[in-house]
Amino acid sequence: MTLLLQRYGTLGAFLLLVAGFSIAVPQAFASTANLLNLLQQVTVLAIVATAATFVMVVGEFDLSVGFVASLAAVLAFVLFGAGAPVWLAILAGLAAGAAAGLANGLLVARLGVPSFVATLAVGTIVSGFAYWASGGSSLFSGVPPSFTALGRASVYGVPALTLWMIAVLGLAALLLARSRFGRRLHAIGDNAAAARLVGLPVARDRTLAFVLAGLVAALAGLLLAARLGSVQHTMGEALLLPAYAAVFIGTTASPRGIPNIPGTFLGVAIAGVIANGLTIIGVEPFVQRMVTGAIIIAAVLIRRAGRTA
Amino acid sequence: MRNHLLGAAVVATLLGATAAEAAGERVSVLTPYLSAVTTAEMAEAFKAEAAKHDWSVDVVDTGGDMGALASRVEDVTAAKVAAIVLISIDPAQIQDQVSKAKAAGIPVVTIDGAKNDAVAVNVTSDNYVLGATMTKFLFEQIGNKGKIVRLFHSAHPGVRQREIALDDALKANPDVTEVGGHYVQVPGQIEDARAAVDAILLANPAPDAINAVWAAWDEPAIGADLALKAAGRTGVVVAGIDGNPQAIELIKACSSIVGTVRQGFGQMATIAADELAKILSGGTPEKNELYAPVEVITRESLGVTCP
Numbered sequence: 265m266t267l268l269l270q271r272y273g274t275l276g277a278f279l280l281l282v283a284g285f286s287i288a289v290p291q292a293f294a295s296t297a298n299l300l301n302l303l304q305q306v307t308v309l310a311i312v313a314t315a316a317t318f319v320m321v322v323g324e325f326d327l328s329v330g331f332v333a334s335l336a337a338v339l340a341f342v343l344f345g346a347g348a349p350v351w352l353a354i355l356a357g358l359a360a361g362a363a364a365g366l367a368n369g370l371l372v373a374r375l376g377v378p379s380f381v382a383t384l385a386v387g388t389i390v391s392g393f394a395y396w397a398s399g400g401s402s403l404f405s406g407v408p409p410s411f412t413a414l415g416r417a418s419v420y421g422v423p424a425l426t427l428w429m430i431a432v433l434g435l436a437a438l439l440l441a442r443s444r445f446g447r448r449l450h451a452i453g454d455n456a457a458a459a460r461l462v463g464l465p466v467a468r469d470r471t472l473a474f475v476l477a478g479l480v481a482a483l484a485g486l487l488l489a490a491r492l493g494s495v496q497h498t499m500g501e502a503l504l505l506p507a508y509a510a511v512f513i514g515t516t517a518s519p520r521g522i523p524n525i526p527g528t529f530l531g532v533a534i535a536g537v538i539a540n541g542l543t544i545i546g547v548e549p550f551v552q553r554m555v556t557g558a559i560i561i562a563a564v565l566i567r568r569a570g571r572t573a
Numbered sequence: 574m575r576n577h578l579l580g581a582a583v584v585a586t587l588l589g590a591t592a593a594e595a596a597g598e599r600v601s602v603l604t605p606y607l608s609a610v611t612t613a614e615m616a617e618a619f620k621a622e623a624a625k626h627d628w629s630v631d632v633v634d635t636g637g638d639m640g641a642l643a644s645r646v647e648d649v650t651a652a653k654v655a656a657i658v659l660i661s662i663d664p665a666q667i668q669d670q671v672s673k674a675k676a677a678g679i680p681v682v683t684i685d686g687a688k689n690d691a692v693a694v695n696v697t698s699d700n701y702v703l704g705a706t707m708t709k710f711l712f713e714q715i716g717n718k719g720k721i722v723r724l725f726h727s728a729h730p731g732v733r734q735r736e737i738a739l740d741d742a743l744k745a746n747p748d749v750t751e752v753g754g755h756y757v758q759v760p761g762q763i764e765d766a767r768a769a770v771d772a773i774l775l776a777n778p779a780p781d782a783i784n785a786v787w788a789a790w791d792e793p794a795i796g797a798d799l800a801l802k803a804a805g806r807t808g809v810v811v812a813g814i815d816g817n818p819q820a821i822e823l824i825k826a827c828s829s830i831v832g833t834v835r836q837g838f839g840q841m842a843t844i845a846a847d848e849l850a851k852i853l854s855g856g857t858p859e860k861n862e863l864y865a866p867v868e869v870i871t872r873e874s875l876g877v878t879c880p
Contacts, residue, residue: 289652291652292652293651297651297653298648301644301647301648301651302648304644305644305647308640329730369598395756399727400725400726400727400728400756401727401728401733402663402666402727402728402730402872404665404666404668412669416669431701480715485835488640491640491643491669492639492640492665492666492667492668492669493665493668493669494665494666494667494668495669496639496666496728497638497728498637498728499638499639500634502637502638502640502641503640517768537647538646539641539644540644540648543633543645543648543649543652544648544649544651544652545652546599546629546631546652547599547631549630
């Protein structure tokens with residue numbers, strides 16, 4: 265029982281939430297249309313949380329992921345305004361994300377700047393660029409339909425956003441769990457000094473983890489922009505704390521308590537179901553926040569109860 | 574055991590909330606800016622009007638997060654509410670979700686928003702007129718000559734119109750120049766504006782370096798007033814827009830805030846509720862955009878004499 269609670273407590277809490285909402289509002293919550301809604305709603309957060317997971321695996325934090333998401337989206341829309349084709353706008357957004365990630369990686373892995381400080385600084389610079397590029401305004405005109413289709417279309421009834429999420433999280437999970445690179449990242453996160461002693465390229469791999477995080481965060485920003493059809497230079501910032509909350513919840517779903525992609529997805533799904541279900545029920549916003557916080561604490565406590573019992 | 578307790582708590586919360594929802598037609602009010610006093614005022618005024626119509630109202634605030642706002646609009650659409658009311662948001666920023674709500678047969682009404690094909694009616698003030706009225710008043714306070722600081726937030730469609738009015742007034746008054754500006758962060762607008770003005774004052778230490786602060790709405794004006802007080806700077810006048818009760822108290826108290834332009838937020842909510850009632854009973858709105866009246870509030874209009 266203890267082992268079950270330890271391994272599946274977080275999953276149990278998620279299933280309990282789904283069951284609770286399905287009983288309370290069966291027609292609205294437990295409908296196919298709402299399931300498709302939910303899958304679309306969690307996509308951007310799931311991808312940003314994946315970016316955060318990459319750097320948490322190597323024992324670091326990246327506080328710039330939300331800012332990077334904003335910059336990629338703003339850059340794409342500014343380029344649309346200048347008549348650029350969709351592929352170029354997307355490439356520019358992704359390149360900006362990778363560049364920000366590289367800056368983070370070099371500062372942390374080569375120059376030894378603590379990741380909290382380095383990524384906050386880079387994030388602040390990035391937010392300045394996004395602000396400058398957008399002029400502080402919301403941008404929503406001249407967006408090619410082929411771009412918004414990335415976030416709004418569906419393939420055989422499955423939302424395109426869901427396919428993006430499956431692709432990104434699937435690749436990230438494979439990379440972290442099955443590849444040599446992923447195993448090296450875990451080794452660095454477990455004990456960087458030991459990894460260095462056995463000859464692993466610690467600085468290079470840490471830098472690459474940040475580059476991947478920047479790239480993935482930029483993709484999340486572009487998909488959010490495609491979903492909304494509008495951008496604001498602050499649009500990604502709200503994703504930072506929920507992303508890390510999801511990664512932390514995700515660690516409770518791992519036997520060793522380490523960041524992992526399936527766990528991160530579970531954390532995102534819990535946050536998504538709570539927000540979706542409580543809104544459908546019509547719970548006031550202050551109650552929503554209290555319930556969300558309480559459920560996150562409960563998920564972690566269940567996990568701890570499993571460990572200590 | 575803890576699992577059971579958690580389960581019981583979740584189910585009790587859900588069932589309790591469902592029971593509370595039972596009365597009347599359900600109208601969902603959504604906004605990313607409930608932390609702004611005036612947005613909260615509109616939401617409260619709408620709730621009061623809704624009670625007269627026996628509607629059940631739930632309010633959703635996403636704390637400045639447009640992505641979350643889009644998701645919550647999808648949620649209430651899935652919940653098949655009778656109507657959606659969006660406050661202080663240009664529906665074009667979440668066009669897909671608003672269009673889907675309309676397609677699902679759910680009327681969408683905006684208060685302090687913008688006209689949109691998917692929206693039945695937008696009830697607002699003419700924000701350009703608000704901006705022009707306040708700017709004219711503020712420029713007169715400094716004799717149509719001097720240096721000003723701009724506190725703005727262009728992401729809000731109404732605020733953007735006020736900024737355009739300021740731009741036009743600056744072109745028409747070349748003796749008034751802009752020495753600094755700050756994009757105010759929301760939420761946390763008062764503290765953010767205060768910090769920005771603190772820094773701008775430090776960068777412009779001469780007594781006549783700044784003559785006025787143009788605040789796109791009252792909360793940044795309040796932040797500017799706090800910064801001016803803390804710096805001991807006198808001779809700088811501040812004006813905002815909205816008729817925020819705290820700003821009016823500060824005008825009465827002879828602070829640096831010398832005026833505000835009151836939007837009829839309560840009236841907007843009343844007009845929106847009346848139009849929505851018409852829509853829900855099968856009618857159509859009078860127009861797709863309706864304006865509530867505005868009023869300039871100054872020391873003079875409040876009967877205050879300052880030293």
